[in-house]
Amino acid sequence: MCRAGLAGEGLRAQGGRAALAGFSQAKADLLYNALAASGFYSTKIAKPDRSRMNVTFHLPEPSLDAPFLEGAKAAGLLNLKGHRVVGGMRASIYNAFPQEGV
Numbered sequence: 879m880c881r882a883g884l885a886g887e888g889l890r891a892q893g894g895r896a897a898l899a900g901f902s903q904a905k906a907d908l909l910y911n912a913l914a915a916s917g918f919y920s921t922k923i924a925k926p927d928r929s930r931m932n933v934t935f936h937l938p939e940p941s942l943d944a945p946f947l948e949g950a951k952a953a954g955l956l957n958l959k960g961h962r963v964v965g966g967m968r969a970s971i972y973n974a975f976p977q978e979g980v
Contacts, residue, residue: 898973899930905971905980906930922966936966943967 879887892898910933913919919935921928937946943959946967950958960966971980 901977902930902973905975905977906933908977908980909933909969909971931970931972933969933971934960934964934966940965
């Protein structure tokens with residue numbers, strides 16, 4: 879069977895698109911809620927416009943970005959640096975990323 883067929887079987891085994899949408903929303907909610915509760919990180923995207931796959935956030939000062947990224951890398955969290963124009967951080971939590979990782 880081709881990879882696409884295997885991926886489709888995997889999706890069906892997890893409950894299909896509706897189930898995956900629910901899993902994605904739960905992961906995003908978990909991360910957005912943790913960021914909001916921290917009192918340290920901020921999100922600049924309005925709630926209705928927030929991505930379930932790429933959660934963006936900012937630290938209080940851009941000067942904290944480099945130390946944050948160094949600490950994240952030491953903890954095994956990679957590729958969190960945000961867009962070069964927008965700045966901040968971006969956590970990608972695609973379908974294959976487990977909720978435990980959030």
